[in-house]
Amino acid sequence: xxxxxxxxxxxxxxxxxxxxxxxxxxxxxxxxxxxxxxxxxxxxxxxxxxxxxxxxxxxxxxxxxxxxxxxxxxxxxxxxxxxxxxxxxxxxxxxxxxxxxxxxxxxxxxxxxxxxxxxxxxx
Numbered sequence: 001x002x003x004x005x006x007x008x009x010x011x012x013x014x015x016x017x018x019x020x021x022x023x024x025x026x027x028x029x030x031x032x033x034x035x036x037x038x039x040x041x042x043x044x045x046x047x048x049x050x051x052x053x054x055x056x057x058x059x060x061x062x063x064x065x066x067x068x069x070x071x072x073x074x075x076x077x078x079x080x081x082x083x084x085x086x087x088x089x090x091x092x093x094x095x096x097x098x099x100x101x102x103x104x105x106x107x108x109x110x111x112x113x114x115x116x117x118x119x120x121x122x123x
Contacts, residue, residue: 005019029104029107029108030104032103032107033100033103033104033107034096034100034103037049037085037088038085038089038096038100039100040052041085041089041093042093042096042097042100048085048086048093049081049082049085049086050082050086053078053081053082054078
C-alpha cells in the first residue's frame, strides 16, 4: 500500500499531507468505529455481508488464495460467516449505521484537533 501512496505523491496526484489525511481515515478508523464485520456489512449497502462476501470470495479464488482452515470448504465458511453476521445485526442496521457515523465523526474531529498546533507550538 505504501508503494501505491509513494507513486501517487511522485506523480503529483495528491500531496503528502492530503494523502496521509485520506489514508488515516481507513480502514483502521472504520474498524475502531464499527469493527471489521459491521464495517463491511454496512459498506455493501442493501446486499449486506452476503453481497460483500460473494465478491470477496470470488476475488480471492481468482487470485489463487483462499480462506480455508483445512476443515471446511469455502462455501461452508462463507455460509457460516454470513449467518453469524446477519444474526448479530438483524433489525439493528439503521441504529448501527448512525452509531458508527457518530463514532467516526468524533474520532475524525479529535484527530483534526490533535493535528492543529497548540498555542505554545505556533509561537
